[in-house]
Amino acid sequence: MxxxxxxxxxxxxxxxxxxxxxxxxxxxLLMGPRRYTDxxxxxxxxxxxxxxxxxxxxxxxxxxxxxxxxxxxxxxxYRLTPRGEELRPVIEAxxxxxxxxxxQGIKGDAFRAEWLTLPAQLYLADREPDRxxxxxxxxxxxxxxxxxxxxGAIRTRMGxxxxxxxxxxxxPDIALALLLGxxxxxxxxxxxxxxxxxxxxxxxxxxx
Amino acid sequence: MxxxxxxxxxxxxxxxxxxxxxxxxxxxLLMGPRRYTDxxxxxxxxxxxxxxxxxxxxxxxxxxxxxxxxxxxxxxxYRLTPRGEELRPVIEAxxxxxxxxxxQGIKGDAFRAEWLTLPAQLYLADREPDRxxxxxxxxxxxxxxxxxxxxGAIRTRMGxxxxxxxxxxxxPDIALALLLGxxxxxxxxxxxxxxxxxxxxxxxxxxx
DNA sequence: CAGCATCCGCTTTGATACTG
DNA sequence: CAGTATCAAAGCGGATGCTG
Numbered sequence: 001m002x003x004x005x006x007x008x009x010x011x012x013x014x015x016x017x018x019x020x021x022x023x024x025x026x027x028x029l030l031m032g033p034r035r036y037t038d039x040x041x042x043x044x045x046x047x048x049x050x051x052x053x054x055x056x057x058x059x060x061x062x063x064x065x066x067x068x069x070x071x072x073x074x075x076x077x078y079r080l081t082p083r084g085e086e087l088r089p090v091i092e093a094x095x096x097x098x099x100x101x102x103x104q105g106i107k108g109d110a111f112r113a114e115w116l117t118l119p120a121q122l123y124l125a126d127r128e129p130d131r132x133x134x135x136x137x138x139x140x141x142x143x144x145x146x147x148x149x150x151x152g153a154i155r156t157r158m159g160x161x162x163x164x165x166x167x168x169x170x171x172p173d174i175a176l177a178l179l180l181g182x183x184x185x186x187x188x189x190x191x192x193x194x195x196x197x198x199x200x201x202x203x204x205x206x207x208x
Numbered sequence: 209m210x211x212x213x214x215x216x217x218x219x220x221x222x223x224x225x226x227x228x229x230x231x232x233x234x235x236x237l238l239m240g241p242r243r244y245t246d247x248x249x250x251x252x253x254x255x256x257x258x259x260x261x262x263x264x265x266x267x268x269x270x271x272x273x274x275x276x277x278x279x280x281x282x283x284x285x286y287r288l289t290p291r292g293e294e295l296r297p298v299i300e301a302x303x304x305x306x307x308x309x310x311x312q313g314i315k316g317d318a319f320r321a322e323w324l325t326l327p328a329q330l331y332l333a334d335r336e337p338d339r340x341x342x343x344x345x346x347x348x349x350x351x352x353x354x355x356x357x358x359x360g361a362i363r364t365r366m367g368x369x370x371x372x373x374x375x376x377x378x379x380p381d382i383a384l385a386l387l388l389g390x391x392x393x394x395x396x397x398x399x400x401x402x403x404x405x406x407x408x409x410x411x412x413x414x415x416x
Numbered sequence: 417c418a419g420c421a422t423c424c425g426c427t428t429t430g431a432t433a434c435t436g
Numbered sequence: 437c438a439g440t441a442t443c444a445a446a447g448c449g450g451a452t453g454c455t456g
Contacts, residue, residue, distance in 0.1 A: 007310075009326055010303055014232070109214055
């Protein structure tokens with residue numbers, strides 16, 4: 001554990017969460033407790049030994065705790081402690097700063113549908129908070145995601161929606177550009193996006 | 209420039225500002241334009257070649273720009289671009305998260321008076337916004353700092369105050385603990401703190 | 417002296433293989 | 437499934453040298 005050796009809040013924070021991969025591990029755990037294998041799959045590119053040492057460091061720093069999963073599965077789960085959860089505003093601030101970076105397209109980068117949660121929460125707002133909920137399903141590759149506008153808030157969850165108002169199938173950067181109004185529907189379609197259901201559902205979402 | 213290669217805002221942000229020392233350089237520049245030598249002194253422990261490459265990376269990423277200082281000095285200044293300034297909320301979020309870490313005392317860490325700016329802004333509030341300004345000078349070692357409560361806001365600046373209501377001379381962790389109300393004045397005095405002037409001036413400040 | 421670039425020993429990281 | 441072991445490559449810290 002190398003330290004900056006400075007009596008400065010930023011430096012001490014970075015002593016704990018500033019190493020490579022650490023905040024990305026926290027990102028994964030902010031979506032709920034995970035098994036080692038889940039984390040490894042959610043962090044493409046990380047070496048397994050690094051993941052193991054980071055988890056040990058985070059546990060020692062009091063940001064996460066191991067726990068035994070309930071009987072049927074009987075494995076180890078990693079869960080953020082309250083102190084670890086307190087990093088959410090940090091990750092949100094970085095996520096907001098990153099908005100222009102997401103507009104640059106996916107290039108050759110890896111992508112997991114779970115990662116849509118962050119931009120959906122940070123970049124989208126509900127244009128019509130007083131109307132009944134609008135639900136869309138987004139299919140970008142590995143897993144479908146449900147994005148829902150309800151009561152002025154945006155919620156996301158993994159999985160399919162029986163009652164989706166619309167279903168988008170597209171590359172993640174195209175889907176995001178459409179939802180954020182950076183491109184219009186014809187342009188998105190020209191870039192391979194498929195839309196089923198009621199296309200008016202999209203208007204429910206506006207850039208935050 | 210190593211990349212995580214993930215289409216995720218957090219990962220892309222960390223591709224740019226996640227390397228060692230980078231956010232600490234931004235911390236320095238958030239306090240105003242600096243010369244190379246100022247930066248080197250404000251970042252105890254950084255290797256000079258690392259500072260040079262980080263500055264080049266930050267310039268290429270559009271977060272800072274070099275400029276020539278006005279005639280009398282005639283040197284190069286490094287200044288954050290607007291995009292670089294937008295990192296302020298990120299550093300503030302990390303600074304807030306670090307609050308318990310600052311309570312752990314200075315241990316053997318290096319300290320610069322300028323670093324008091326962050327905790328003063330983030331951890332202190334004005335208890336009596338309607339009264340005339342209260343000004344205190346804090347002497348912690350290298351340079352004096354002025355902390356001022358005025359109109360409900362906390363301001364800091366480097367230097368001395370002619371008209372200070374009180375002057376504190378102490379180790380930075382002791383001064384901070386006193387201002388934040390974590391220890392009382394007798395305890396602080398027992399730990400070597402000296403207070404001149406009106407000790408009621410301290411009551412103007414409360415923990416944020 | 418300010419502003420780097422170069423070199424060297426050490427630490428961290430990444431890729432892969434292996435184990436209970 | 438959940439890691440540990442191994443080793444090469446990259447990154448870092450410190451010292452020193454170069455250039456205006």
